[in-house]
Amino acid sequence: MTLGDWISQPVNWVFSALGLAVVFSGFRVVTAKNVVHAALYLVGALAGTAGLFLLLSAEFVAWSLVLVYIGAVVVLFLFGIMITRAPTGLDPALDTNRKLVPGVLAAAVFALMTWAAFDAFGVEQITSAGVATDNALLGESLLGRFVIPFEVVSFVLLGALIGGITIARRDLTPVEEEERAAV
């Protein structure tokens, strides 16, 4: 398949737009000078990812991503940013000033993975394009073959829930104790 063939498929236009959006948002996530902006760019990146999932006919996963991530996780992040009183304005001290090595390393990772992808798969087509995954199949798989991991994950979530509360809970200072008692 030549580049021409590739561009002639309309779906690839959609893909390109989404991909660029994802990469751009991702780039801003790691470079933004403002913490809130970074979190918001993450929303962009994740939304783009969800779009890519839709292209791959994984509807359930796409919407899960939107709901769980954009709906819950990012909100959590924003909470975290507020609570830790990270400077919401421009903050030059947000990054370390040693960017060369991480840059090189990241580039190397990208190069390596890209090379691996081309080397292994070249331009092979995706077979299931356009056929939406049956959600029933997904459900059966989740609660059938993968039921034990499923349960384990639920425990992990529970653990994380309890753990998060335990870790983040603050012992009241004596003054606060008194205040609470007074109320």
Added chain:
Amino acid sequence: MVTAMVMAVAEGVVQAGDGGFFADTAGIMLILPFVAFALIMTVGKRLPYHGGEIAVAALAVNTVWATVLFVMNMTGGVLDQTTFEIGSIGSGLVFELGWVVDGLSIMMYFLVNFVGLVVFVYALGYMHGDRRLEWFFAAFSLFAGSMLVLVGAPNLIQLIIGWEGVGLASYFLIGFYWEDLDNVRAGNKAFLTNKVGDVGLILGAILVGVSLGTFDLAELGAAAAAHDEALGAVAVAGGLLLFFGAMGKSAQFPLHIWLPDAMAGPTPVSALMHAATMVTAGVYLMARVFPLFEYLAADTRQLMVVIGAITLLGIGLLALVVDDIKRVLAFSTVSQLGYMMTAVAAGGYTAGLFHLFTHAFFKALLFLGAGSVIHAVHSNNMSDMGGLRKEMPTTYWTFVVGSLALAGIFPLAGFWSKDEILATLGQEGYITVMWVAVAGAFVTAFYMARCIALTFHGTYKGHGHPHESPPIMTRPLVALAIPSALFGLLNIPGVSLPGIGSFTEWLAVREVVMGDHHAEAIDFGLAAIGLAAALAGLALGWLVYGKDAVTQMERDRFQVPLLYPLLRRKYYVDDLALGVVGATTGPLARFVNWTNNYVIDGVINIVGGAVKWLGGLVYNGLDQRGVDGVFNGLSAMTDGAGSVLRRWQTGRVQQYASAFVAGAIILVVLFVFVV
């Protein structure tokens, strides 16, 4: 007139029995002192005599046992050996402990126990009120036990155990007053000098034992008599090594340096260990392995005789110039050990051992007498004594008996034994050495006359009013004076006492074929020469010192230029030995330590530092973009490897993460592209 005396039992000269109950249980003698040691260490503090009574009781039982054996051996000969295996190795190496009951060991049992008992009793009085009495008696018991283990040894291994055991006890007792580090140093000197000799003993034992396949002494003797080939191959080297061990313990020149210093111990210790018994262990060893020298290693004799001769005359001369009465006796002991060693080396098995036997009594007597004097005047120096003959009659007379016996005056014990040595030397063709020995007899008599004159005659020069020691100390003197006077009669050449034979025959009761060379009759001419030399020495000594000079300077009228300083400095042997050891060991040790810390460790530290520095350089170089990084790296290098190391170890999680990612990338690249 040489007689190679063949195994007495085989020839029917003496009908040896197996000793019955007393021989079977002779091991009790070896064990009792150790039991006493343990008891004294545990309950000694609570007893009225601080454990002295336990030690005396143990030796008393032992003495009874030894005396019974001694008498049995006199009348019928006793030959027995009992061993227990304590371990063995597949290739036939067997280690055993046990006890030998034969002529030689019975003589030593009797000697050690009898003299030991007398000295222990004496010590009850001498040490009364001293500090750490229980430790004194415990260590003394330890010595007695080790000595018995040594003389009862059926094999070289047990002999080595006893050998080092007595060395240990000697170390403890020389350094008995360890608050003063000088005494400790004397103990160290003794132990280390002995240890040098022990290298010879251990290597000799290995050579002989491995070639023979056994460490058993009886088998060693038998193999030597049978001219065993394997043994013959190592006989000269092994014999010399064993002799080297004997030189250490029996204080032969030049390993004699420890013995005079060993006088730092309490006087009973000097009497029992550093005169009567322990120092004779070397002679005993030479007698035990006598067949080796007789049959296989005769080549070594010349050397051994010469060393003995140097010791007997050279070290004897040193006794002329010292002021410390114990040191006079110590030098005398070394000299007498030279006699014994010369005799045994020359082939005079009986002659050497007989001198060992008689010497033990009169030298112990002399030391105890000296102790009695020291006890009275609270000083070791003869310049603080004088005129004690009236205040201390018993001490005086017994001391005189001992001195005359030592000098070799007829008919006291020393006369007979010394005469026998002279006779053996003469008959074996060591004529020069014989004359050296005669000269030695002269010197001996001379310094003993000097000693008596300065100590007991003239006027008292010390402080306070000395008076005779209590009976608990004087009675042991008498108990030793009697054998000192009479025991020479046990071995008059050619005379066999009715019913009991002679010392020569008792000693000959051994399991192995022996090769003793001894005189069959008295050589009156030689005896006269020896006696004349001794008398001349006595007379000259009396002439010079009898008139009692007032000061030390005048008393030592023999301040011959060159010779006097030479003798005072003990031929510089001590200085040389200490100088060499001090000049080499210390710097060598420091050098080794320095190498360890700076060379070996230095290399390791530098490698470690360099690796970390390299890491730092790579990281910082990349990080700080080229030239800057290099310069920083260089400055880091000058800053020392250590500080660079810290930079690598930043504690910054992200730097670690970078390293992790980099590592992962490298691994992937390796696996994908290289492998």
Added chain:
Amino acid sequence: MMEWFDSWGLTVIVFLPLLGALVMGFIPSGNEDGLKRTALVASGLAFLASIYLVLQFDFGASGYNQYQFEVTETWIGAINASYHLGVDGISLPLLVLSTFIVVLSVIYSWNHWDEPYNPKAFLILMMILATGMNGTFVALDLVLFFIFFEVVLLPMYFMIGIWGDKTPRRIPGFRKEYETRLYAAIKFFLFTLFGSAFMLLGFLALYFESGDVSGVRTFDIPTLTELGATGAFTDPTFAFLVFGALFLGFAVKVPMWPLHTWLPDAHTAAPTVGSVLLAAILLKLGSYGFVRISLPILPDEAMSWAPAIAILAVIGIIYGSLACLAQTDMKRLIAFSSVGHMGFVMLGIATLTDVGINAAIIGMVAHGLITGLLFFLAGSMSHRYHTREMSRLGGNIKLLPIIGGILAFTAMASLGLPGLAGFWGEFMSLVGSYNPLSGLPLGVFRTSMVLGAVGTVLTAGYMLWMLQRVNLGEPSAEWTDHDLGDADRYELASWVPLIVLIVVIGLYPRLVFNSTTEAVTSMVEMVFGS
């Protein structure tokens, strides 16, 4: 019961301490008595089990490559590594020594703690250490051996690094001062890791080569031993490299000159019990490795390395003794003495004769008892004096008669006094080197014998010197008003058994020989064909 013990007794001995550590994990650190008792029970049971093992041991059937109480279970099937434990006459004394010393260490720890205290962590580390040590002596699979060998490393690293000596020390080659414990711990760790990395390479090489020669790749020590005896690993380059790799691994642990420099630092910095375990048992892992793995599997190569080993051993003897004479720190002196004593052990092994190897094993046992006791004493003394500088000590025997007396006794034992345990190892390795395996250069070994014997004089020299400076003389004035307190009952309870054993083995070495001689002799016969 009996049959069960036959196959699982060793597992019990090895893992009981670990079980104890697990139980202790659930005991709150406030409950010190509970912790100590648990540790004592776990180690004590392991010790009793090892005694029971000795009683059940068939001394008549401990020949070449013959193991008892064997257990073989599939473990990592993919690489054919199995859970294979077994004990023979060579490992039996060392196993008992190991369980024994651990019990004594627990007893000693009852009221002796180095800062920063924390008995729970310390005892747990000690129990893990015990499992590693016991396991190494009975592992019959190279992977298992390696794992146990390495398990020992971490607890000791933490013991030194956490409870060690905090005095700042200037390290030669470094600008700044570092805490002794940090330097020592890292040095110990890196050295041992360096060695064991090579050792692992050697093991892997054997694994693959065994596949090439016999068709089945195996880590099994008895199988490899058999292959070795039939000359399977005689390819010169291969054997040289493998033996060299194993040599590095074991020699660091022994330690042999010049790989010894971690030892003085580690010993000096380690807490008392750490030093004791280090000296008494950890060092033996190396020499045991030589006897169990290097010699039987690569006999031909062992013969060509033997002279070199002997020379290094003798250098170690002389060098260690001389270095002792330059020390000012009592613990460091004792540490250096280990270099000398282990030199005798290695000299014994290098002779490749049954005499020499027996000497090495009894030497290991004796060194474990004697040097262990010396470190106990040094630790107890520095607890009291708060210094190890010999120039400040002196007159110890007057201040602390019992400790001083035991110190004198132990020093005598350490200098190889005949009649005490230390003598046999030294004497017999000299005997062995007089008559090494035929084919070995006589000159080298006999020179080694003479130099080794001279080394005993130096040993006596530094031991007496130490006694003179530490024990004898008048005590320094600075201690006059101190109530130092002589040995307490816990100390005595942990020392007296050692003293008794030193005397008993000294007078009756058969206790050890009875177990070792058949295994060693038949091994030497089969492997070196003497």
Added chain:
Amino acid sequence: MTLTQFLVIGAALFALGVYGLLVRRNLVLILLSVELMLAAVNINLVAFEAFLVTTQAIGQVFAIFVITVAAAEVGIGLAIVLMIFRNRRSANVDDLSLMRW
């Protein structure tokens, strides 16, 4: 549509995550970077599923798992950040040098 194009997007996102992880000093931002990397993983998983079409939609199932675990991770991670912030009044990793010797 080719498989590779999705993998490249995944790789890019992952590399960006690595970069962020290594340069960001604020702990919250580091967590954000981790989320990016997880998203990259999800893209790969789903893309492979679409390419291979397994009978049980394994790729998508795993993506769901990843999302879930990521949610848990964010919860815990933020809690830890919160606590560190409380104790040290800072959410910068540079200030956390406890591991330094």
